[in-house]
Amino acid sequence: MLTSLYVLLVVTAVCAGVPEDTKRMMDHLSDAEHFKNDHHNKQFDHEAFLGEDQAKTFDQLPPEESKRRLGELIVDKIDVDGDGFVTLVELKDWIRYTQKRYIEEDVERHWKQHNPQGAETIPWETYQKNVYGFMEEMSPAELTAPNSEGFTYSNLRKRDRRRWTYADGDADDALNRTEFASFLHPEDHPNMRDIVVLETLEDIDKDKDGKVSLEEYIGDMYQAEEGEEEEPDWVKQEREQFTGYRDTNKDGHMDANEVKDWIAPPEFDHAEAEARHLVFEADGDADERLTKPEILDKYDLFVGSQATDFGEALARHDEF
Template identity: 35%
Template sequence: MQTFQIICCVLVGMLSLTGARREKPDTPSPDADHYDDGTHNEEYDHEVFLGGEKAAKEFEVLTEEESKRRLTVILKKVDTNSDTFIDKEELTNWVVGSLKKIDNYNAEERLKVQDRNGDGKLTWEEYNLHVFGYMPAKGHDTKSEYGKDVKRAERTFNVADKNQDGFLDSEEYLSFNNPRAVKEMEPIVIEQLLDNMDWNHDGAVALDEFLGDYFNVPGTNQAPAWVAEESELFRTQLDKNGDGYLRSSELFDWVRPDYAATAQFEADHLIKQADANKDGMLTEEEVLNKYRIFAGSRATHFGRHIRDKTFVHEEL
């Protein structure tokens, strides 16, 4: 899954908060995965509408008839007021649910890999054995970059362990695996952002710290175009109180995934593609006429048996 897919290693996710200075701020974009170098990514539409890569791949091997049948079932769930029309709000809400299910599913799969004894919980030792290959000794070096990485991971683990029993259950693991998406993890996310970006240790991120190190356009004294774009973003959207710094919740708001904004972009896109009469809503007929936008199918693969119970959203 390319959209909102949680990274293959939790440590990598935390390093993205705490690594070296960046060449460009990694400001989240609501439609970052929708286009690959300007080319429309059809798989993105399928995955965020159907609820993940697994469901999208199942549709790829269906006949057109079966694909449309399943879409019809889904559309009835999207149309929450049962008026036979799918408006932007209904479609946005559906995609928000899909995005969250994708994150949850990916975290569950990762927990299975890291949970060495298969008890459905993760210990700090299991995490270290999976990521580092061994359990760091107590009193290990915390000044090297490696040592700092271990310390940050342990701090995040302990904050995610809400009941402090030394284990992360499936719900707590969600917070550990993707702390940016969990409100309760805001303090640790802010702490790690400041550790990475607050060069003068004043407890806030100024514009120059936000931009980080960058190189001018080769052969010129001009900054790359993104510098002006990110500077404008900093001043007009991120620095909400206009004091010239990002502090506290402003930092967390910057990096947390905005499911609603992403879903709104996707809803606008899908309606634009399928709304034949341009009334701003979708009917079942309009969706089925453009079913490949929402799901797709490959009739040449007919014969492979797909069980409805494996569909990510619900049984169809």
């Protein structure tokens, strides 16, 4: 019952424009925050709709070219049955497609980078030498001094080592391409759920007591600006979410299981939630489907753009 209520609240929040925290959730669509201090962040929608790499390309285009590419190269692809309307299902399927494409391209790029010979697996020693080999020239003092650059890199290497072990299904200390995909994008692989929960807990748990307090939870998503006297309404709502739904055992903290329920809610469909949000924002006649003119009218919501050097943008990426 609690899970169903949570899913309903999140989907309702997306459709109604109420801030919700999706950055931490597994299988999320963008590392950008959907809302920043009470303001809708369209960059989240751009990356969800286009994929992160293509969103960067569109961000460099002037408005006219951005709209042209959206209309000529994308909308017709989404409208699979060619009836002139983009339905919720078609938009959801498109978002899933762009996310899978981005992840596949990212994995392929890193796989070739760390495995130029095309071997079946990448050993840990090869990966850690490629990524952290420069640390061999650092002194023990540099690697252990609190808050130093070396200390930060040392912790990152330990974190990568642990995630590598989680992804290494056959425990041979080398990852095949499937395992390597789990290592690079654990949020997209259910078998990596426990390590995502653990890393999330460690990131937010500033006092390192193994649990997340209300203030740590709020501090992860909101920092008061100088001179700000009162918290925004969405922060107050998040405090209520924490006490009412996140902290299920009412002990004032979120433990690992409660963090798991938060970032990996069963049966929550991120692509559908984002599709509903986009339809809600662009559906001018409220018929729950989008025409090409409705999408183009809200092109800045879907793809964004900025008036930069057009020639440079085209040289970087000729076509979508």
